[in-house]
Amino acid sequence: TQLLEQSPQFLSIQEGENLTVYCNSSSVFSSLQWYRQEPGEGPVLLVTVVTGGEVKKLKRLTFQFGDARKDSSLHITAAQPGDTGLYLCAGARGSNYKLTFGKGTLLTVNP
């Protein structure tokens, strides 16, 4: 059973377009993290959200944690080829070290 479902699984867009990817669960998480992973590399942490309804911005990226702390979204404005990668969400429940990862959304931004 996959606790964190990410959608879409694949997304291919043109440079300059906006996009939103989703991370959903039936479980409540104490915090949720978003990572970007490039080919041949490990995931790199982008942001951590901890409060229901929280919105965080990182340049052109906007992250939102659902009010019930069961879901999250990542919105990218004016996507660039450098945004290409696998976007992973990961939730923490209870213990502060154990993360449950989604399978990710593979984003390709074409020039």
Added chain:
Amino acid sequence: DAGVIQSPRHEVTEMGQEVTLRCKPISGHNSLFWYRQTMMRGLELLIYFNNNVPIDDSGMPEDRFSAKMPNASFSTLKIQPSEPRDSAVYFCASSLGPGEKLFFGSGTQLSVL
């Protein structure tokens, strides 16, 4: 500033052989994690060490897998004997402590033929 260093980057072996993956965490980090990534199952936590002590090995698939952390700057993940279903990318990650920001290595791509 050196990040988490893993070796080898790629490993191709035959079924039944022993495989040893190596990890050097970031200096000063007290928590070390081994993850496995596959298309089917995504990223899964295999084992977690804190201050060189294994805290949670509930993700280790079976007795063929073992992990050690003899000191604060080195850890190994061993598979003996290896099987084709072990083929995956294995990541080591470290953090200052439990719940702190995770830093991943570049991974070891393991192929068991």
